[in-house]
Amino acid sequence: MGKTIAEKILSEHSGKDVSPGNYAVVNLDFMYMPDTSSPLTIDLLRQFKMDRARHPERTVFMFDHCVPAPRMEMANWHKKVREFAEQVGVKVHDVGNGILHQVAAESYIEPGWIVVGGDSHTCTGGAFGALATGMGSTDLGVAIAQGKTWMRVPETLKFQVGGEMPRGVYPKDLVLYIIGQITADGATYHAMEFCGSTIETMDMEGRLTLCNMAVEAGAKFGIVASDEKTREFLRAHGREKAYREVRPDPDAVYERTLEIEAPTLTPVVSHPHQVDNVKPIEEVEGTPIDQVFVGSCTNGRTGDLRLVASILNGKKRHPRTRLVVIPASRRVYLECLEEGIIKTLVQAGAAVDSPGCGPCAGIHLGILGENERCLSTTNRNFHGRMGDPSSFVYLASPATAAATALHGKITDPRKVV
């Protein structure tokens, strides 16, 4: 019987022929942690006298949620992680390098790998034809010390997307549409494999956005088979040798296949306070917005900022709507500087901060006040997520964010692109 990508990679890494529902211990190719979950991991490793890294060259700490440190407590977390990393011989990507999932995509993840990260959006890395998933501080601690973890082999859901996406519709709209259809627990414990002609022509940035949001449907993995686009991305990042073809068997068995016709899609917005509360843009158009945030591991890449800059070029944000833009990584920041994107955004009235997660998780750099509404290119709109418990977060594509910043209210991007 043929295998899905998840079944293939889990079989390879466990040395057994595994099927959905089996439990397997798997060797890990890469383990990485942000500054939010690693301090607890380090406390636990020390408490249990397991303060070691089984594979230091495959383990990385990255500072991104609290950068530069906004509080003394967080400055001390960073200090603790730097000291531990030096003790066990592990690399730290310090303040300014960017969001862990973006840095992992640029510099580390290879097709066919199993990757675990101490952050739920680790599933982003599935865009390489890899298995990447988020876990907590204990799982990561044991993974770092032992070089392996246990996994239940998931059933796979196949999302077959065909045709060209219409003007004003982007990968974020596609994945929000899917989550709206299957709901926030529609893929719990499952792998989501995205395929079809729409995915084949989609660039890696778009695929990273799709896989990033898989966890918002409850999935363990979001996966796209590797192909020439993957090779191209790896080549551009000086890692072409890492390329390997990872595809499902033609007779792979899927729990369910959902077919989506891309030409029928429209821009959508995820309405507060659940990601699956997805509505066509027409239903929310006109809602006044206090702040627009462009950034995050979902939509803070060069193509996203380029799209926003192209819409705002020579114009100004609405006087009542703040615009916060944060590039996802140092590389993205440099590319945007070289192309003049940052200049365009600053001239349009944006506040641009250095690479990191920004206000997405409610820590700093754009926290919302009482009853404020933010339209954001991020991935979560839970109650109080970005600040005051009475505030609202609307999730949408970078184009919708730009159109909204221009008009001060939720605006259909098809009016400006």
Place this chain on the structure above:
Amino acid sequence: MILRGKAWKFGDGISTDHVQPGKYFHLRGNLPELAKHVLEGAREDFPALFSPGDFVVGGRNFGLGSSREHAPTIIKLAGLGAVLAKSFARIFFRNAINVGLPLVICDTDQIQEGDELEVDLEAGIVRNTSRGAEIPFSPLPPFMVRILNDGGLFYHIRKHGDFQIE
């Protein structure tokens, strides 16, 4: 093991942001202090209401969202006995087992706020003594019960040296 306590009802989709609101991020290095704010994002006065051993009773997809292990850790540290829900988000589920917080997947519609419950983890039965009802549930896979009985994943690895999944 039989756990006894009172039920506190929460709805569907309780996220880790509800369990550990982002505004307390800076307290992550001080878990006992963080635990004083458990589930405040869902119910502001909750930390002052429950007694040790009481149960958190949710609906669908409990624990969705971030991978923060602090969420199940502070539920346990605050003295709550277990979380009962119709379903759990994957990362929360793993984290809870890893930190030794029992989880029960059952039909929580049969439980109302304030009901007195007895949870028999081995037999897979929730007895709602306030209503004279018995709610069956599938016990956890043996591998996870071993981790739970060992006190969590770090204790499990320290005891056995490796994962005991067979």
